[in-house]
Amino acid sequence: GETIKMSANDLARAVTPMTKLSDATAPLVVSFLNRNEIDCKPNIFVCIHTPQTSVTLTAKNINSSRRLYLKQLHIEKYKLFHDFTIDFAQTNISIFIGENGNGKSTLIEYLTKVFAYLFVKAEGRNLLDGIYTLGSFVLEYSLVNENSTINIKIENESSVFAPIMSIGGNELKKINKTYLPKNIIISYSGITRELQNVVENYFEMPFVKRIIQDGDKYTLMPSCNLPNNDFYFSRREYLSALFISLMFSNSEESKELIAKTEFDNFNCQIQFVTLTPEYIKSETKNNFAYEDIQIGDNVVTRFRGRVAPQFMDILAQRGTEDLTIDTKTYAFDGFSNVESMFKLFKEDITSKQVFDILYYLIHNQLLGKINIVWGENLEFSLDTISEGQKQEIMTLGLSLIFDTPSTLFLLDEPDTYLHPKWQREFISSLTKATGSGGCAMVSSHSPSIVSDVKKEQLFILNKGRLVETSFNNYGKEVNEILIDYFGLDSTRSKFVQEKIDELRDMIAQDEYEPESFKQKFDDLSNLVGADDEELTLIKIDIKRRKYAKNK
Numbered sequence: 001g002e003t004i005k006m007s008a009n010d011l012a013r014a015v016t017p018m019t020k021l022s023d024a025t026a027p028l029v030v031s032f033l034n035r036n037e038i039d040c041k042p043n044i045f046v047c048i049h050t051p052q053t054s055v056t057l058t059a060k061n062i063n064s065s066r067r068l069y070l071k072q073l074h075i076e077k078y079k080l081f082h083d084f085t086i087d088f089a090q091t092n093i094s095i096f097i098g099e100n101g102n103g104k105s106t107l108i109e110y111l112t113k114v115f116a117y118l119f120v121k122a123e124g125r126n127l128l129d130g131i132y133t134l135g136s137f138v139l140e141y142s143l144v145n146e147n148s149t150i151n152i153k154i155e156n157e158s159s160v161f162a163p164i165m166s167i168g169g170n171e172l173k174k175i176n177k178t179y180l181p182k183n184i185i186i187s188y189s190g191i192t193r194e195l196q197n198v199v200e201n202y203f204e205m206p207f208v209k210r211i212i213q214d215g216d217k218y219t220l221m222p223s224c225n226l227p228n229n230d231f232y233f234s235r236r237e238y239l240s241a242l243f244i245s246l247m248f249s250n251s252e253e254s255k256e257l258i259a260k261t262e263f264d265n266f267n268c269q270i271q272f273v274t275l276t277p278e279y280i281k282s283e284t285k286n287n288f289a290y291e292d293i294q295i296g297d298n299v300v301t302r303f304r305g306r307v308a309p310q311f312m313d314i315l316a317q318r319g320t321e322d323l324t325i326d327t328k329t330y331a332f333d334g335f336s337n338v339e340s341m342f343k344l345f346k347e348d349i350t351s352k353q354v355f356d357i358l359y360y361l362i363h364n365q366l367l368g369k370i371n372i373v374w375g376e377n378l379e380f381s382l383d384t385i386s387e388g389q390k391q392e393i394m395t396l397g398l399s400l401i402f403d404t405p406s407t408l409f410l411l412d413e414p415d416t417y418l419h420p421k422w423q424r425e426f427i428s429s430l431t432k433a434t435g436s437g438g439c440a441m442v443s444s445h446s447p448s449i450v451s452d453v454k455k456e457q458l459f460i461l462n463k464g465r466l467v468e469t470s471f472n473n474y475g476k477e478v479n480e481i482l483i484d485y486f487g488l489d490s491t492r493s494k495f496v497q498e499k500i501d502e503l504r505d506m507i508a509q510d511e512y513e514p515e516s517f518k519q520k521f522d523d524l525s526n527l528v529g530a531d532d533e534e535l536t537l538i539k540i541d542i543k544r545r546k547y548a549k550n551k
Contacts, residue, residue: 066143066150067092067437068181068406076136079106080464089456092434093427096443097450097486098461104443107461108188108412109195111441114139115184115408116198117161118154119230122177127161128201135159143179143406152179181408181439185398187234189413203231208363229359232402234394240370240382241358242397244270247335248342249351253432254400257393261385265335268374272315272330275368311361314341327368355401387417396429405437415446427452447481499524500534512542 070088075081080103088094096104113134120127139154154175156163165172167179188195207229246254247265315330318341332338342349345357361367372382395414402409415423423446434440444450450458454474460467473481479491492500503524506517525535 065437066145066405068408068439069142069144070094070439070441071140071142071151072138073111073140074138075110078110078135078137081106081110082464084464084466086459086466089454091454091457092438093430093440093442093453094457094459095449095453096441096459096461097445098467103461103464105189105412106464108410108441108443109192110134111408112184112186112195112410113198114154115181116202116231118163118175118180119177119184120202121161121163122175122180125202125206133159134161150179181406182404183228183402183407184231185234185402185407185409186231187395187398187409187411187414189416199231199233203229204233204363208365232398234398236390236394237362237369238359239390239394240372241355241362242393242401243372243382244338244358244370245351245355245401246393246397247351248339248349248354249400251400251432253396253429254351257396257400260392261382261389262380263372264374264380267376267378268333268335268372269378270332270335270338271371271373272332272367273369273371274312274315274328274330274366276327311345311357312366314344329371352401352404388419388422391415391417392422396426396433399430399433399438399440403433403436403438407434407438409434409438409440409442411440411442413443413445415444415449418446420448423448424452445486447486450481451476496524496528499527500538503538507538507541507545510545512545 069090069092071090072085072087075084077083086107096107098104114137117127117134134156136158137154137156141152143150143152151168153166153169154163155166163175165175165179167176186199243258246258249255315328318330318332318337320331320333332341342354342357346353358367358370374380391414395411399409415426418426426446427449430440430442442449450473452474455472458473460469499520503517503520506512506520511517521535521538525532528535
């Protein structure tokens with residue numbers, strides 16, 4: 001792995017046996033570490049000898065096996081949030097609801113920016129001017145396993161982004177990536193240009209630069225050991241890559257997600273459309289990670305390293321080739337042929353490793369598109385499935401593939417296009433998908449989702465403020481949720497409800513005898529049906545009133 005520069009206190013907290021050291025021994029170890037700056041790699045052994053004791057510590061990446069819990073966020077001033085504080089329950093899913101323009105998406109945006117800038121700071125990179133004003137804030141979260149809890153606090157006290165990280169109350173000299181979430185997965189229903197700039201400028205563009213520049217170690221990395229991008233934004237161009245990756249998963253949730261498309265493993269064709277990258281066409285190509293090699297009388301351009309050439313060579317050997325001017329399409333009949341291709345990289349390859357390879361090749365400008373078609377006549381396509389199916393694959397698919405400890409999912413209205421039945425299943429599916437220790441922040445307009453979370457998981461926003469409610473949302477009927485939590489007076493059509501209200505007003509004024517009332521009642525009965533519950537109650541109310549008059 002990479003060498004990680006750690007302060008003495010950081011290493012003291014990162015080592016596994018520290019929790020097992022006696023009260024007498026631990027201070028000696030910390031004292032030793034405080035006198036030294038330590039370079040350590042994951043799983044390296046550090047031996048410490050003092051006159052009183054000899055201890056061997058095993059340094060590990062502390063967030064590799066810990067569950068992430070957000071605890072509190074305070075925002076001094078950001079857009080519609082002013083002196084805003086939210087206390088999270090210790091749960092892996094939190095839901096935000098409220099009318100449009102009341103802060104749901106803004107809160108997801110704010111958390112995205114905070115963690116993005118923390119990663120940038122931790123890596124010693126500079127923030128670009130003009131797009132990172134977050135104001136003062138305090139963010140607290142914890143990394144938890146069965147043995148211990150690490151409490152992390154991030155404080156920024158001015159409009160300039162200069163945060164201070166504290167671990168268990170002890171202030172660190174700088175932001176330490178060890179204590180940040182392992183990955184941030186972002187799904188945004190209507191991403192702003194501002195937020196897109198954050199993702200592109202700080203993560204996607206630097207990632208592309210790393211994997212194509214000459215001499216970069218990642219071009220020489222072994223297969224299936226590709227660089228991590230930290231931030232993954234859910235883009236539609238990843239749909240096919242996600243779909244293929246999910247087919248390498250053994251989880252029931254992945255199988256169910258694929259089954260909803262009625263995909264046929266046998267009667268299918270998967271086409272990899274490869275490109276000629278712009279930087280190969282460029283006259284400055286020697287700056288990039290590829291080489292010209294002599295084969296017979298011809299000079300062939302190929303990439304240095306292993307992943308790109310290995311993948312391209314396998315495509316050429318295994319796939320049926322179709323050439324155009326700037327692209328080559330390699331077709332594979334039946335998923336088993338695609339499966340055997342990826343297993344040449346690694347026999348027990350995982351869905352995450354498959355996604356890493358495809359993600360790497362997409363950003364390396366080598367892989368332009370993956371077409372997936374199926375059916376007896378190949379009449380079905382991943383491109384033509386419903387928007388709801390695509391959204392579910394993008395959201396839950398990423399959650400399943402990145403189901404790793406301490407991953408943070410920031411999902412803005414991931415249920416927008418889902419069928420009501422799928423909305424009802426969404427929380428259960430997301431809970432399973434984050435079961436290894438992830439944490440999800442979700443904004444929603446779905447009463448089915450609200451009905452499926454506990455009260456402490458639900459937050460109602462109104463004009464940048466939290467709204468307290470005494471209602472218990474868990475397990476409630478959708479109609480009750482819509483009235484109690486979404487501000488609806490009725491779940492009926494507005495026109496029908498107005499007609500019912502008009503009849504009720506006439507009854508309240510004892511005007512149910514005139515012919516005009518009977519006509520209005522009959523018209524509504526013809527519209528909604530004579531067995532409508534509200535009309536039945538109106539008839540009972542009239543009979544009760546007549547009985548009271550005649551008594």
